[in-house]
Structure formats: C-alpha cells, structure tokens
Amino acid sequence: MRLDKFLAHHLGISRNLVTKVLRAGQVTINDELIKSGATKINVTDVVKYQDTVLEHITSKRYFMLHKPQGYVCSTEDPDHPTILYFIDEPMPERLHSAGRLDLDTTGLVLLTDDGQWSHRITSPxxxxxxxxxxxxxxxxxxxxxxxxxxxxxxNNEKALTKSAKLEILDKFHARLTINEGKYHQVKRMFAAVNNHVIALHREQIGNLKLDVLEGEYRPLTAEEVNSIGSAIK
Structure with missing residues (x-):
C-alpha cells in the first residue's frame, strides 16, 4: 500500500495534508525519515507519525450496520452517498457489504473484508x-x-423461487423469510402476485438479528461470525 493512502486513513486527513505532514518530516518507516507519499509499505514495516506507531490492519473485520434510506451498498457512487459514511474505521474502503440492499431499503447490512465469509452469505x-x-x-x-x-x-426467470415463508402481520404488512438472493427478489415476488412493495426492511441474516439504531454499527463477536460458518482469521 502507498504511504500517503495509509496515512490519510489512519490520521483522518486529506491527501494534501498528508503531503504537508511528510514534507514536515513527521513520518518515519522503520526509523527512517520518509517524505514521499508514493513509498510502498508492508505489514512488517513500522510506520510512525510524530513518534506514535500506526498499526497495520492484519485481521479480518466484521460489522453489522443499520442502513437508512438513501444510501447505496458500495464503496463509491457518483450519485448517492454510500454506507461507508457511517463506518468510522481505518481503511473503510477495504470493506464490502455481504448482500446489498437497494437505495430505498433499510435494515441489516453486514460489512467485512473477508471474501470467503461474505460468499457464504450470498452464494445460493x-x-x-x-x-x-x-x-x-x-x-x-x-x-x-x-x-x-x-x-x-x-418475470424473466425460468425456475420458481425457492420456498419462502410469508407471515402476514396485518392487511398491509408481512414478514418474509427467503433462502436466496436474486436481484430485487422481494419486490419482484410481490409484483408477481399483483402487489407493490412500499417499504422494505431487512431485520435478520442467518442467525444475526439487527440490534443497533438506524445509522449506527458495531463489530460482530467471534460467535456471531462463526454462526455464518466461518472462523475469524
């Protein structure tokens, strides 16, 4: 990873400010003064800012987020704010959502940098x-x-959806449990029975139930991670 990118995320400053910090001689790598942001660093390098060691991220990370409306589940989007707005962690762009929600859908999003773990959630x-x-x-x-x-x-699918459990709560509200993740599946399922989804909220993935307020997030415990079928590395 480039040093300027590493510093920008750890110090929470812009690349322009990182350049000024480097020129001021405030950064060392393995006790050697470094002034070039293009310098490549490895996880074994000791990076210091004003004699404070900046830790590398070496372990996998797992979070649950309560997504509000109006945010997209991607790291970058030219038209809409992304869910990374809520994540106050080093190098948030390394995280990805394990199963996306639409712009207007709220609820549980799982974020991780563990591709194998997220595959267990998204793979049919x-x-x-x-x-x-x-x-x-x-x-x-x-x-x-x-x-x-x-x-x-x-519509435009050859096979039926897998068996889904519909629990009717009242005339206009229901709880739906599905075991797959086709594109816009819930909305398309109701459209196929001549109805229209007005609001959609995901409250659970596997055994993980949403338990944080809208716009907030928390790390998953080892037990919660393992409940999806993968161990923390």
Missing part, C-alpha cells in the same frame, strides 16, 4: 436465510402463504 448453495419486514400497497390474503411457500415465477 449455502441457503443463508434473510428475513424482511414488508409493507405493500394492496391488502394481503391468506392464500399468499401457500403461494410463497410453493415458489413464485418471477
């Missing part, structure tokens, strides 16, 4: 359950429970 073969609270435009009927259980034919 692992059948990781996702639970959503849904608000729809038209009244829900009891016959939909069987329809969702049997599988639904989505």
């Amino acid at each position: 073969k692992h059948h990781c359950q996702k639970v959503y609270l849904v608000e729809v435009a038209r009244p829900l009927t009891e016959d939909l429970i069987a329809t969702f259980n049997q599988g639904i034919k989505l």
Whole structure:
C-alpha cells in the first residue's frame, strides 16, 4: 500500500495534508525519515507519525450496520452517498457489504473484508436465510402463504423461487423469510402476485438479528461470525 493512502486513513486527513505532514518530516518507516507519499509499505514495516506507531490492519473485520434510506451498498457512487459514511474505521474502503440492499431499503447490512465469509452469505448453495419486514400497497390474503411457500415465477426467470415463508402481520404488512438472493427478489415476488412493495426492511441474516439504531454499527463477536460458518482469521 502507498504511504500517503495509509496515512490519510489512519490520521483522518486529506491527501494534501498528508503531503504537508511528510514534507514536515513527521513520518518515519522503520526509523527512517520518509517524505514521499508514493513509498510502498508492508505489514512488517513500522510506520510512525510524530513518534506514535500506526498499526497495520492484519485481521479480518466484521460489522453489522443499520442502513437508512438513501444510501447505496458500495464503496463509491457518483450519485448517492454510500454506507461507508457511517463506518468510522481505518481503511473503510477495504470493506464490502455481504448482500446489498437497494437505495430505498433499510435494515441489516453486514460489512467485512473477508471474501470467503461474505460468499457464504450470498452464494445460493449455502441457503443463508434473510428475513424482511414488508409493507405493500394492496391488502394481503391468506392464500399468499401457500403461494410463497410453493415458489413464485418471477418475470424473466425460468425456475420458481425457492420456498419462502410469508407471515402476514396485518392487511398491509408481512414478514418474509427467503433462502436466496436474486436481484430485487422481494419486490419482484410481490409484483408477481399483483402487489407493490412500499417499504422494505431487512431485520435478520442467518442467525444475526439487527440490534443497533438506524445509522449506527458495531463489530460482530467471534460467535456471531462463526454462526455464518466461518472462523475469524
């Protein structure tokens, strides 16, 4: 990694300010004064700013975030703010969401820099359950429970969706549990039964239930990480 990028994230300053810090002789690598931001560093290098050691990130990271509306689940987007706005961690751009939510969908997002772990969540073969609270435009009927259980034919899809559990809470609200993650799946499932999703909120992935306030996040425990089927490295 370049030294200027490393410093920008650890010190929380812009690249321009990093350049000034370097020119002022405030940074050393392995006790050698460094003034070039293009210098490459390794995890074995000891980087100091004003004699304070800046720690490298060597272990995998796992977080749950309560995503509000209006944010996209990507690291960069030219038109909308991203969920990294809420993450106050070193090098947040290394994190990615394990299963995205739409711009207007709220709720549980899992963030990690462990690609194998996130694959266990997103890969269809692992059948990781996702639970959503849904608000729809038209009244829900009891016959939909069987329809969702049997599988639904989505537009432009050959196969039916996998069996899903629909729990009707009232005429316009339901809890839906699915075991796959097709593109806009929940919205498309309700569209296929002549309804329209007004609001969508994800409250659970696997055994992990959302328990932080909107716009807040927290690290997962080792037990929670392992519940998805992977150990912290």
